[in-house]
Amino acid sequence: MSKEVPRILLIEDDTSIAELQKDCLEINHMTAEIANDGLVGLNRALTEVFDLVIIDIMLPLMDGFEICRKIREKKNIPLMIVSAKKEDIDKVRGLGLGADDYMTKPFSPSELVARVQAHIKRYQLLTQSDPVLDTIERGAIVINTSARRAFVLGKEIFFPAKEFDLLLFFMVHPNRVWTKEQLFRQIWDMDDLDGEIYTVVVHVGRVREKLKKAKLSEMPIETIWGSGYRFNA
The missing domain is CATH 3.40.50.2300 (Response regulator)
Structure with missing residues (x-):
């Protein structure tokens, strides 16, 4: 860059x-x-x-x-x-x-x-490298933040930029519910979700799809109907 x-x-x-x-x-x-x-x-x-x-x-x-x-x-x-x-x-x-x-x-x-x-x-x-959060581990998922690499059950899984950012955000902030509006502000750094709901939904879906293909026994990203999403750790 x-x-x-x-x-x-x-x-x-x-x-x-x-x-x-x-x-x-x-x-x-x-x-x-x-x-x-x-x-x-x-x-x-x-x-x-x-x-x-x-x-x-x-x-x-x-x-x-x-x-x-x-x-x-x-x-x-x-x-x-x-x-x-x-x-x-x-x-x-x-x-x-x-x-x-x-x-x-x-x-x-x-x-x-x-x-x-x-x-x-x-x-x-x-x-940019963050020495405090250089490696984050939640269950079978490990992320190296400085190298922007993700591993599931020991196998490296490629996540494009926003998918990686989304998974990283969930792992840094587990066990709380995030609305689509909050995720849009945090990951896309913009306030207006009007007409952009699919942006969040599709990216969450793609992260889940890759975690599922990696054969996790349980899906950590849970949909809380009427509220948003929660990463269970």
């Missing part, structure tokens, strides 16, 4: 939208570079160093869902989808493929900037 001015990749084929995004980010002291088709965007995301990637869904040569999936297989950087597709099923799919956030067009330039800044800040903070 770059240490100074954040570098953003915009994978967007609509020139006017891409230039608007670029202008918004650069006015706010970030650099932004544009890729106008899916294949070029994927190649740049995998071979160059960016602090965050913004991805449209409907792109030439490769759609945004596939780009998101392929990036997430190789890199843990923040990924945002900004798309005209507004259906909940598209949001769930995008988040399920590893996107950290999903915004719909038309978007508020100030909200775009705020979300980008929040994701970068959160990722930078959580990738």
Whole structure:
């Protein structure tokens, strides 16, 4: 990750939208570079160093869902989808493929900037070594915070950025109920959950799915109906 001015990749084929995004980010002291088709965007995301990637869904040569999936297989950087597709099923799919956030067009330039800044800040903070919490162990789950590695029953399990942050947060704060609103504020560093409930639900679901595949005898993340989620330790 770059240490100074954040570098953003915009994978967007609509020139006017891409230039608007670029202008918004650069006015706010970030650099932004544009890729106008899916294949070029994927190649740049995998071979160059960016602090965050913004991805449209409907792109030439490769759609945004596939780009998101392929990036997430190789890199843990923040990924945002900004798309005209507004259906909940598209949001769930995008988040399920590893996107950290999903915004719909038309978007508020100030909200775009705020979300980008929040994701970068959160990722930078959580990738810094914390000697006090270097290793956290809850039952069969062990997390090394400085290396951002997670182990379940002794086997390493890969969790993308926000999934890792979510699991780490649960493990640091066990045995209490967290609402979706609280989790959204803590993990995404944003206050407004309006229209973003799937962001939390999908990420919790993906963490649970990976823990289940790791063959834990009991699922530690419990749904408290009408309230939220609790990590039992």
